[in-house]
Amino acid sequence: MFADLRLRLRALFQRAQMEQELENELRFHLDRETEKHVRAGMSLADARRRARLEFGGVERIKDDVRDARGVGALDRVTQDLRYAARMLRARPGFTAAIVLTLGLGIGANAAMFGIIDRLLFRAPKYLIAPERVHRVFVSYIWDAQPRTERSIEYVRYTNLSAWTNAFDVTAVAAYRNLAVGTGDAAREMPVAVTSASFFDLFSAHPVIGRWFSREEDKPPMGTTVAVISYPYWQLTYAGSPNVLGRTLQIDRRIYTIVGVAPPGFVGITDQSSPAAFIPASAFAGSRNANYDHEYGWSWLDMFARRKETVPVTAANAELSTAYARTWDSEREASGSSGVTSRDAQARAFAAPVQLSRGPDAGPESKVASWVMAVAAIVLLIACANVANLLLARAVARRREIALRLALGVTRWRLIQQLLTETMLLAALGAIAGVAFAQWGGAALRTLILRDAEVSPVVQDPRTLLFVAGAALIVAVLTGLAPALQAAQADVAGTLKAGAREGTYHRSRLRTALLLFQGAFSLVLLVGAGLFMRSLANVRAERLGYDVDAVVYAEGVDRGVNLTDAAARALIQRLQDAARSTPGVTSASLTISVPFWSSEGRGAPKVPGRDSLSRLGRFMLQAGSPSYFETLGTRILRGRSFTESDNERAPPVALVSETMARVVWPGQDALGKVMRIGTDTMPYMTVIGVVEDIRSRDIRGDREFTYYMPIAQYNARYGDARPAFFIRTSGNAADFAPVLQRRMQREMPGASYIRAMPLRSLVAPQEQSWQFGATMFVAFGGLALVLAAIGLYSVVTYAVAQRVHELGVRIALGADVGDVVRLVLRQGVLFALGGIAIGSAIAIVAARAVQPLLYRESAYDIVVYGAVAALLLTVAVIATLRPALWATRVNPTEALRSD
Amino acid sequence: MSDRLDLPQGTLDLLILKSLSLAPQHGWAISERIHQVSRETLQVPQGSLYPALHRLERQGWISAEWGASDNNRRAKFYELTRAGRRQLEAETDAWKKLTDAVDLVLRMA
Secondary structure, eight states, X not given: OHHHHHHHHHHHHOHHHHHHHHHHHHHHHHHHHHHHHHHTTOOHHHHHHHHHHHHOOHHHHHHHHHHHHTOHHHXXXXXXXXXXXXXXXXXXXXXXXXXXXHHHHHHHHHHHHHHHIIIIIOOOTTBSSXXXXXXXXXXXXXXXXXXXXXXXXXXXXXXXXXXXXXXXXXXXXXXXXXXXXXXXXXXXXXXXXXXXGGGGGBOOOOSEEOOOOTGGGXXXXXXXXXXXXXXXXXXXXXXXXXXXXXEEEETTEEEEEEEEOOTTOOOSOSSSOOSEEEEHHHHHHTTOTTTTTOOOOOOEEEEEEEOTTOOHHHHHHHHHHHHHHHHHHHHHHTTSOSOOHHHHTOEEEEEESSGGGSTTOOHHHHHHHHHHHHHHHHHHHHHHHHHHHHHHHHHHTHHHHHHHHHTTOOHHHHHHHHHHHHHHHHHHHHHHHHHHHHHHHHHHHHHHHTTOOOOOGGGOHHHHHHHHHHHHHHHHHHHHHHHHHHHTOOHHHHHHTOTTOSOOOOOHHHHHHHHHHHHHHHHHHHHHHHHHHHHHHHHHSOOSSOSTTEEXXXXXXXXXXXXXXXXXXXXXXXXXXXXXXXXXXXXEEBSOBTTTBOBOOOOOBOTTOOOOGGGOOEEEEEEOTTHHHHHTOOEEEEOOOOTXXXXXXXXXXXXXXXXXXXXXXXXXXXXXXXXOSSTTSOOEEEEEEEOOOOSSOTTSOOOEEEEEEHHHHHHHHOOOOSEEEEEEXXXXXXXXXXXXXXXXXXXXXXXXXXXXXHHXXXXXXXXXXXXXXXXXXXXXXXXXXXXXXXXXXXXXXHHHHTHHHHHHHHHTTOOHHHHHHHHHHHHHHHHHHHHHHHHHHHHHHHHXXXXXXXXXXXXXXXXXXXHHHHHHHHHHHHHHHHHHHHHTOOHHHHHHOO | OTTXXXXXXXXXXXXXXXXXXXXXXXXXXXXXXXXXHTTTOBOXXXXXXXXXXXXXXXXXXXXXXEEEOTTSOEEEEEEEOHHHHHHHHHHHHHHHHHHHHHHHHHHHO
């Protein structure tokens, strides 16, 4: 057994040496035999001849020896491979077409697989027992609406940890963009703010130094120690081991570096990798003195590793009980106002760590799953195309195959050989596919995963494994039909049939493949149409403000303590700096930013009406008199704020259109009063009604928004932060860096200005449609091209087969039009068939796609019609060339060619 | 020439194993030895000798090593392994049983 294995391995790896040894062994034998004959009195020449004669054919013996050694099977494979390579080289155009087709199909799938894997399956690097590590979510009913959240308070985390028994490890983490470094070197970078226990979830060890300890993560203030990430260490400290003990300002405090995380360690995040890890207590302590015993500041994601013996249901039950307890102690702390945990149905549960698999999954993971299916269809179309080409060639090779069968090649050997050919093609296709995925995949990844770091295809073993699997399936799918067909060849019949390669007959299989291609191209293109229209609808949606003209800028304070007067002076200076920038038309202070941050102060109270909170969520916005002009939000009735609506003037407010209609149904909201908070607060008079805005969910219901003058807001709630909307006369994206520099000059100490076009905050909201549209267009286009190539090759082949028949027709007086019509008819029939079948499939799938669309019916007749027209046009174009070619058939030649 | 016999099917392996039972030999010597010991009755078909040797090696009954032959040329020497020795005994027994039985039948019938 062992000897066998050793020899087989040698046969594989030391082939040349073994061949040489065999040669020597046989030569030695011949020499000895010759010597023997010489000794018996023969001449050397005679002896040699006699020895050879007796020995027999050296090559045949070598073959037998190889067989005896068990290298024969391997030899056959290499022989098949060589033969296949020769066949492929002989027809480079054909080979290139197939490799390209398969490459596109496999590449599309490889790229999508990388993304899906990343979104849904792959566990974070270094994570121990990923199947038992969970992200904790809480859910409750608020304002009559069920809500699910993953951000919790620090104190709630300590409660949940203390009051549950189901977990080995509980930890928290928040990934925040914080200013790292000092002076000019300061950059805003993602920083992981974590509990010390967070590192217990991983099997990673710092490359130098250590993680921070529980002692260093003790509330309230913690210890200012930091572990920096490997890339940050390389980039900023050039990988110097002396980095330990050095200090680094992060956010408002100065941290001492105690360790460097290993390469690839990011903790648990979908976004770009953090520059540093700092203790949750050290960060929180500098922001909020009461974070460790007061509820209200929800900023952390909680992670927990379930004990091996505890099932998820039991863990969830424990978590829910503990969460209800925290809910009630929060209620007690606030003087027993608000809802009890029972009424709120407060519960907590353990979800997978991957956000895309949890309740918070964005539409991108759903869309990505769809696109994966689409990519698979493209691959199937590519396979159908290749199978079709191979079938066409198999017909052309019928005589060759029949001849080989007649010469005694077994059918099984023949199938092996043909499959080797498709394997080789699939392997080449896979290589091309990896190249395509590498190149096109980068674009894809930035589209879906934004700044998440994903290893490129060629470095990712999982994706490569997937590609290999896909190639194998492709080889079997494309190779089986032609191989089986060849193996059934009728030897005598084919050889007898003569040079005309038999008569023209349609293959049912090939017709089916072609219809399949057409049908799925239609399905994908319909998808493309639906997503494109959805995207257009989203873009055309008025959000209630001008997105492209406005820059949002805010001052970020880094531990510079200003007096109230100095802070007010700073805001004034910043506002002046913004307004004096050329191209800026107006600027306004703001407290809320769409899709970024918002302020809710509960539902207002209105005389004569019960609690309004059950109507939905009310958002508070405050701004300068120039607010509406700056944002472009239209005032429908009444007036805007003026400078005289200050803290000494009577309180005023503007309300959104829908809010006015719902709160004061059938009445004019102007002049009505409302108040926020307790009954001691003064009433505000409504002085204007403005159009609705969307600031939380682009698809959501109309929001209720009310506006206060910033002066009155400041007087009531304390001064707002320096945050501005700035309207520019051009493209806001160009102005953001200019404004950043201009306003930065006014900032004291290490504080800095962050400026971004409003569009960059809105764009992620459109992403899933943008992504769906791009993907469906790309893949749909690919499918259409493949189908067109398929149709072209089939029709061309059919024409070639019918040269004789066409010759007869022309000889009998058919004119050019007749011939063209004859050929075109074939293409058009295929297209119509594909359209009919594809439409049926699309209509069945429509229901599942509908929720992904925006204000677009999945049955949109315009889209279906346009795609059908496109398909027909392409079919005609693809058939036109063979049709014209058919008209040039020379009847005399065609008839004589036998 | 006419007193030469072709080897019955399956006996070549047995003869090779037997001729290796005394000392390691190279291929040519094996065929010579069989030829001589059988008083020139048995002629090893040379086309089968080497495939048989390699097959036996693969089965682990003999092992091969390159060494110097009596005229100082490098030759591949085959040697019986322990498994080969057992196999030789088993095959010899089987052969004896077979020939005895055939003998019996020939005499009695």
